[in-house]
Amino acid sequence: MPSMYSTIYVDDIREIKEENPFESMMSRFDRAAQLLDLDPDLYAVLRVPNRELKVYIPTRMDSGRIQVFEGFRVQHNFARGPAKGGIRYAPDVNLDEVRALAAWMTWKCAVVNVPFGGAKGGIICDPQQMSVGELERMTRRYAAELLDFIGPEKDVPAPDMNTNEQTMAWIMDTYSMHARHTVTAVVTGKPIDLGGSSGRREATGRGILFVINEAIKRFKMTPAETRVVVQGSGNVGGIGARLLHEAGYTVVAISDIHGGIYNPAGINIPEALDYLRTTRSFEGYEGVDFVNNQELLELECDVLVPAATENQINSQNADKIKCKVLAEGANGPTTAAADEVLHKKGIFVIPDILANAGGVTVSYFEWVQDRMGYFWREDVVNERLQDKMVASFNDLCRYADAHSVDTRTAAYMLAIDRVAYDTRMRGIYA
Numbered sequence: 001m002p003s004m005y006s007t008i009y010v011d012d013i014r015e016i017k018e019e020n021p022f023e024s025m026m027s028r029f030d031r032a033a034q035l036l037d038l039d040p041d042l043y044a045v046l047r048v049p050n051r052e053l054k055v056y057i058p059t060r061m062d063s064g065r066i067q068v069f070e071g072f073r074v075q076h077n078f079a080r081g082p083a084k085g086g087i088r089y090a091p092d093v094n095l096d097e098v099r100a101l102a103a104w105m106t107w108k109c110a111v112v113n114v115p116f117g118g119a120k121g122g123i124i125c126d127p128q129q130m131s132v133g134e135l136e137r138m139t140r141r142y143a144a145e146l147l148d149f150i151g152p153e154k155d156v157p158a159p160d161m162n163t164n165e166q167t168m169a170w171i172m173d174t175y176s177m178h179a180r181h182t183v184t185a186v187v188t189g190k191p192i193d194l195g196g197s198s199g200r201r202e203a204t205g206r207g208i209l210f211v212i213n214e215a216i217k218r219f220k221m222t223p224a225e226t227r228v229v230v231q232g233s234g235n236v237g238g239i240g241a242r243l244l245h246e247a248g249y250t251v252v253a254i255s256d257i258h259g260g261i262y263n264p265a266g267i268n269i270p271e272a273l274d275y276l277r278t279t280r281s282f283e284g285y286e287g288v289d290f291v292n293n294q295e296l297l298e299l300e301c302d303v304l305v306p307a308a309t310e311n312q313i314n315s316q317n318a319d320k321i322k323c324k325v326l327a328e329g330a331n332g333p334t335t336a337a338a339d340e341v342l343h344k345k346g347i348f349v350i351p352d353i354l355a356n357a358g359g360v361t362v363s364y365f366e367w368v369q370d371r372m373g374y375f376w377r378e379d380v381v382n383e384r385l386q387d388k389m390v391a392s393f394n395d396l397c398r399y400a401d402a403h404s405v406d407t408r409t410a411a412y413m414l415a416i417d418r419v420a421y422d423t424r425m426r427g428i429y430a
């Protein structure tokens, strides 16, 4: 192996800390770079972020005292356009995680061929323990610290874990107050009345449906005879499961953080989700068996959709996964150490950077609509999303066949290839 790749790449990736998302991402990046025989200069540029900002955010709490929160924004790459990526609020968010997620955004945007680079942000805080007023003041001060670095042409944040439409509206307003005019395109995932896009809320789940529709054709299966297991019932898992159910799939299991329900004959998903909404748990739901999240992942099924959180499929359970198709709704649900096992089992993986890219694709549509000041009907948004997801799925499969690699490796190779090409054409300003 050429020495330039030796910084992080190790032959046996089980030697790296399996659950570290940055190392997981880098090991896949290095493998793809090696297979592409990537030029060493491009390799050196693409394996690091463009910029990492760390900000301290004084916030007046309801008690009247000031609390200083620590926040990040990592801008990984701008070669193909403004950086794009969510902002998460969590007590355990850290720079390594944000760095990995920022790079993932670069590769995700390149896989679906939208003209964005990648970024991600985070604030170390416990939003469940904060009032709405405290969250608003913290968000506005964070946005004020980022004023010089974000903008429709620079970096366009979006919601992520524990942030939502309201958070985006506060950031948009703070940015606009300083710009002295309303700048809707500075963030995506806004309320529809404030320049948001129809179909954005369902976009990630809908994107998953579109790629699963394509994947089952490879197995000559119809939706009705396809049994699906979904982990997670939030924005991605819940909406994805509902759309799959509406499209005629047999969803046999679904879970939330506390555990899941299973019925091999299929679950009435809208009813089960209504039950979850009212009782805040699947417990007590009738006509099903109860499984924990580990058992759920190991159920017999045709399509498994991990749509909850990272590292769910790992070296401990990869050999027990029984699906034909793994459609990764969450970011990083499979560790790098599990890749090889899944590949050997012949499982067809729709990697996260394609499977869950419906969200960023409709974010791109939102940004386009904001800049035009002209908004599309929801059926137009959905049709354009379908075009993008299907074309990207087919590009990926062709690429994997042409290079005789698995789909995960192909996704990274395709993305790196696109970003590297654009970087080479622009030239490195060095």
Ligand code: NAD
Pocket: 204, 231, 232, 233, 234, 235, 236, 237, 255, 256, 257, 258, 293, 307, 308, 309, 310, 329, 330, 331, 332, 356, 357, 359, 360
């Ligand atoms: P969410 O908070 O709406 O839902 C998460 C779901 O997962 C909930 O049902 C929760 O109970 C469950 N869950 C959380 N931790 C769990 C655990 N340890 N074990 C089992 N279940 C658990 O979040 P979301 O927006 O649906 O995001 C889910 C994943 O998809 C995340 O990895 C996120 O980064 C990724 N993602 C989201 C979007 C989007 O548009 N929302 C886009 C791309 C990727």
